[in-house]
Amino acid sequence: MQNQITRYDKSNLPATSIDRQIEAMKSAQIWQVEKIDLDTVLMTCVNKAFKDKGQMVIPSDMDHIVNNLIDMVLEHCPFIRIGEIPIAIEKGILGDYGDYFGLNVVTFTNFIKTHYASQNRANLAKQAIVRHDEIKEPTESEVLEQDKILLKSAFEKFKSSGRYEDHGNYLYKVAAKKLNLFELSPERQKEYLEQGKIIAIEKLKNEQIQRPNERKRISKIMDQANNLEKGSDGVKLVYKESLQIALTNWFKELIEMDAEITDLLTD
Template identity: 55%
Template sequence: MEQQKSDIVKRDHQLGLVHKLSNEVQAMTSERICDLSRLRVDQVLLGSVHKAFRDRGQEVADDEAEYITNNLYDSVLSACPYVRIAEIPIAIEKGILGDLGEFFGLNVVTFTNFIKRHYASEKRAKNASQLPKSEEQKPAPTESEVLDRDKSLLISAFDMYKSVGYYEDHGNYMYRVAAKKLKLFDLSPERKKSFLDQGKVRAIEKLKNEQVQKPFDRHRINQEIIDAQNLTKDSDGLRRVYKESLQLALMDYFKGLMEMGEEIENLISIDDSD
């Protein structure tokens, strides 16, 4: 009887490994992050970051998770531009379980290393060899395709704002699309200063709340508050201020459209010829 139980446990373990391996191979057929919009990658990164903290039995404030995600995107894109989007949750889960070596704390560097180690692992190379040799590399989207995709994302963002009165602009991506790429609105120096001042107030308020929730991080958070107050160049505190400022600017633009009864679809055109 004991031998039979042992055989069942061993079989279930082997089936679990096979299933896990199959998932990893399948993940390598998903899209490369360099071919996707920042918004799409940020969504996967943000979900993976939240899950990592939960798996470690830790809490993470929304602001901190967004801060990690914003910086993680640039780090991962620079280190592993060809990693597949579905590999990211797998890499981070493996890292949390200790399969990719030791780590200390959950931060941008830790998450980046998880993905880098996964991408460079022998196991991944072996999985890649199982992919069909005839499978052609999907070409990167053209500038026109990326532009149309960004326009669609902006329309969806505005639709959400109209529905609930708010849209969380992760990574300030929609602001950059609307103001920088499509040039749908511009801010005067006076408006920029106004949003910067408001963003500073909101960033400091959120940091103070975070300081109460995380007494063991008081020193780090206090430094961010000081940097936010002083708008210290290249500091995390300043990045928090900019994030809040650009969020406010986008919400103000959306609010103005609604007050004028205007639709973004009427301001931009999307190529539907495909």
């Protein structure tokens, strides 16, 4: 028997679903978001979409889809908000935007474009403006407590799996800058920077192989990374990898000392 997707009357959606969509309308527009952060959001959404469909995709295909999807969305929906993208893709997967054949760049782009042009989105945008003043912003102490929870969760995941991907280097900033739980010496900073450069360049070389039509652009980023060109896309990749190494090695040191992050967190 063919599986049928149940569709619900939009007016009868649970309040939590409506609230989520309204909150998404208040997030930053994608053109205001760092490309690396946009890449993270899209990678997460695309990966989830394949899992929800029970399909597998090799990493090279995933990178191809996400890299091209970024360009397509920036071109066709530059003012869509970052929080809307997961919602648009989830609705598309569930069939809210019609039938589709396979998951690829065109499919995901159509999901996002259809959501962006929908009347439902226009109506929710108006509600988001009206309800903006009703939303209570979290206090600094509430944000700090949430950051501590995220850091402890990341450490537990690292202990069980041996790795943790710190998207946007957020948890490094929480641990080293916000909570001052560890500090890198100038020598260690230089060491991690060199290691980060090697990893970043190696990833770019692999990307060059996978995307031969963009060799020139990728070569430019590789030169930027190699020369640590200030403010460039290349140096951002180097710093991303360097700070990932820093967080990972700190986690390893805690494990070697049989220490827990909870013991380091004091009121």
